[in-house]
Amino acid sequence: MRRLALTILGIVIFLLGVLWTLQGLGFVGWPADSFMIGKRQWAYIGVLAMAAGLILVWIVRRRRSGR
Template sequence: MKLAGTIAGILLILLGALWILQGANIVGGSVMSGQSQWLYIGIVVAVIGAALVWFARRRRV
């Protein structure tokens, strides 16, 4: 479960980062480029991914 949670979290962070860059119009070539709602959706997805990685990697006592 630890490895699966870490991998899923990293994928969510990367996907969120892509959506942030598209929403900020840094990455073009998509209908999502320049649409600010994708910036906010990307932030939420990246934060969820970071939380998932944190929960998967924390030590259990």
């Protein structure tokens, strides 16, 4: 159960990173009053979040189920 929860958490972090990256680059203008739109800093933060999410999923998936 813990493994599933961590996998879902990693996927959510990755998807948030995608949203933040696209908002930071100005490709996504939703929500319209977001302070993140067009701010390159959020694109960088988004890329880091995507990497963290993928790493979390990778670590959880490669662990043996017996641990």
